[in-house]
Amino acid sequence: MESNTRDHLFEKAKEFVYEAGQRIKDQIDQPRKIETKSNPNDLVTEMDQNTEKFFAESIRNEFPEHRLFGEEGFGDDIKDLNGIVWIVDPIDGTMNFVHQKRNFAISVGIYEDGVGEIGVIYDVMGGALYTAVRGGGAFKNETPMKMNETKVLEETILALNTTWLIPENPHVEHKGVEALVKRIRSTRSYGSAALEFVYVAEGIIDGYLTMTLMPWDIAAGRIIVNEAGGIVTTADGEELDMLNKTTVLASHPDIHSEIVENYVDLKQRKKR
């Protein structure tokens, strides 16, 4: 992607994100209709839908040749990442949005022919904008984020859902995750993949391990973590599939291969 094209896209992406964030903030205290999707805990609100609709309209007006890959169905039917594709999660952390009215984010990744060029994650209520442009470093607002310190696994904090400790979970052998939890300093769980990615980039946690993310949960975060110096792969260390559900390990580079090799044992490698 040419740099002036990319600069223009980056400015527009931030503009759309700020406007979408303002619309959410304006309506944060209104009563809302909550529906469920794949299961009773997979929530969606009219705010997720309206926000994606806003992105769909904004992108089509401004960049009619681009495509949108989104969670709520207002985008295109995406089967490949040819050309320029905006991969958008209008509200990442919908459960937090519903229960907490904070700790959710707008996540926008822009890819060209499958390569992540721009990542923007906006912690709407916290007011922090996390961004990265490929090769240009990662930022929290105006402050660069860079993983400079060395890390040993014993002194790390990982974001990790309690689900992966349950034997019956269909994704990962719980014994390995148990051993990992015993080895590290502590775990956290914040309920928003996008925020967990940027917390890794910022270094307030050292890694994020999860089993069931969709491309829109990952698209911006992986670019931001990479640009901060971190590594993002599937939980078993493979290249991410940006078209399907996937496992993810995003972490500081010093601990990534150790977690993959010693602690992650996926139950169905093909279904990761």
Added chain:
Amino acid sequence: MESNTRDHLFEKAKEFVYEAGQRIKDQIDQPRKIETKSNPNDLVTEMDQNTEKFFAESIRNEFPEHRLFGEEGFGDDIKDLNGIVWIVDPIDGTMNFVHQKRNFAISVGIYEDGVGEIGVIYDVMGGALYTAVRGGGAFKNETPMKMNETKVLEETILALNTTWLIPENPHVEHKGVEALVKRIRSTRSYGSAALEFVYVAEGIIDGYLTMTLMPWDIAAGRIIVNEAGGIVTTADGEELDMLNKTTVLASHPDIHSEIVENYVDLKQRKKR
């Protein structure tokens, strides 16, 4: 406690907390010496110690007849709660303080003859002050916190450490916790007991279940949760022991007895 005495104490407690918070903020970016206490993950910094020292001096100057029950050893040797006792955690969430420079709190509970009269929890970097005076309701800054909505367990979010899912943990049968995790909507883990209490009071989570808290982790939070309409007991539903290490379940009233009765099976009831 007479109400004018209590009002004066409440004002002073807030004054001390704000001043301590300002000192922490002034030095948040300075390099610090980190030591460990009972185990390699039980961190303490000179900031914990200096903050408690500040409380000890402030209380002794202003209220020489009061006693201080604190984490870092600058208080009194407390074997009972007779008279007025300030129970203080100078930095609750020291690991967050060290790793994140946010998501920690100052926690001050004031008890008279064992009865919690005043609770103040200050999210120093978030800038939120959570307070309660017995019988006077709970507040986040100036906004009342009150658990008005009804709750069903299936739709709740609980704060829960991954540790309690590990079979070898010495405190609770992990199978019960597993069943609880499967039943509820989701779990979170924030790494500060004081903040997890006030999040319950605020309703952004519905309960907080943990196994190893000390009196200074609990003193303010239990008063604030109670005043917001919640219930705080040991994990098996008994009255809290405010002199020793204890298990804790703080929650919305609609789900408390169900969690105690169906999901919490302590391994050593006497050691809770």
